[in-house]
Amino acid sequence: MSANTATLRTALLAAITAARPQRGPIEDDRSFADLGLDSLDRLVLVHAVEQATGIAIPDHILANTHNIDDLLGGFGAVIPCADADLGTASVAVETELGVVDDGAVVGAGSRLWHAAQVAAGACIGADCTLGKGVYVGTGSQIGNRVKIGNYACVFGANIADDAMINPHAALLEDPAPRATTPDGRRKQHTDFDQRPVTVSRRATVGAGAMIAPGITVGHDALVAIGAVVVRDVLPHALVAGNPARQCGWVCICGHTLTDALRCPRCSGEYVLQSGELHLLGDTAAACDG
Numbered sequence: 001m002s003a004n005t006a007t008l009r010t011a012l013l014a015a016i017t018a019a020r021p022q023r024g025p026i027e028d029d030r031s032f033a034d035l036g037l038d039s040l041d042r043l044v045l046v047h048a049v050e051q052a053t054g055i056a057i058p059d060h061i062l063a064n065t066h067n068i069d070d071l072l073g074g075f076g077a078v079i080p081c082a083d084a085d086l087g088t089a090s091v092a093v094e095t096e097l098g099v100v101d102d103g104a105v106v107g108a109g110s111r112l113w114h115a116a117q118v119a120a121g122a123c124i125g126a127d128c129t130l131g132k133g134v135y136v137g138t139g140s141q142i143g144n145r146v147k148i149g150n151y152a153c154v155f156g157a158n159i160a161d162d163a164m165i166n167p168h169a170a171l172l173e174d175p176a177p178r179a180t181t182p183d184g185r186r187k188q189h190t191d192f193d194q195r196p197v198t199v200s201r202r203a204t205v206g207a208g209a210m211i212a213p214g215i216t217v218g219h220d221a222l223v224a225i226g227a228v229v230v231r232d233v234l235p236h237a238l239v240a241g242n243p244a245r246q247c248g249w250v251c252i253c254g255h256t257l258t259d260a261l262r263c264p265r266c267s268g269e270y271v272l273q274s275g276e277l278h279l280l281g282d283t284a285a286a287c288d289g
């Protein structure tokens with residue numbers, strides 16, 4: 001093992017230990033799966049090693065590694081000189097992760113992919129995932145286990161636990177958007193009218209959908225791809241189109257119900273009462289599975 005590889009190994013094991021402090025001694029042949037590390041964890045590890053050593057790891061090496069040995073072997077392939085001064089090398093890190101502005105809160109276990117940004121005053125719960133290029137604006141309140149897909153924009157919305165916002169969707173906040181005030185001043189944050197969108201528990205907003213300011217999307221609802229939502233969405237409703245209209249009902253598991261209000265996937269059965277859908281019996285457990 002070269003001096004550089006030894007340095008990388010030390011940095012890698014330190015990064016794994018930092019990520020999984022509850023684990024015992026770590027051997028080189030342990031797979032990332034055995035260590036409980038998924039693909040994003042690998043990204044975090046490599047980012048930490050790059051910061052510690054100054055050596056940039058190409059993505060194709062990261063993508064083809066399954067254990068510590070693989071990764072160290074990959075490192076060896078990108079070290080140009082065994083005697084290089086690792087401590088002073090200047091590199092462009094290829095795996096820059098998200099940005100959390102001062103004054104923002106991000107809960108434990110939440111993850112931000114490349115270039116995701118959480119603005120000051122936004123609050124994100126635990127175990128959320130924010131994809132590449134996601135923006136979460138000031139005033140946003142996001143629950144636990146929420147997934148927000150690549151390049152989605154959330155402007156001051158309230159998003160409940162287990163909801164999902166798919167790529168390129170936008171949750172808008174200002175019902176009278178203007179760049180300037182009537183007297184020609186550039187608008188500041190306090191000049192905007194704030195009518196936040198609410199996305200309720202387990203609801204899904206489809207890719208590219210637009211949700212107008214002040215709209216409430218009910219729990220377990222499904223907004224279709226590219227929909228433009230300008231009216232509130234009932235719990236369990238499936239809405240699509242521009243302007244979005246309700247065209248069906250959706251199970252807790254996300255599948256569209258039959259005309260008999262049954263789920264073809266998990267056999268959940270529902271009933272309509274006063275225009276709202278309710279789950280019958282105790283099939284929720286089956287749906288959640």
Ligand SMILES: [Zn+2]
Nearest residue numbers: 251253263266
């Ligand atoms: Zn179902």
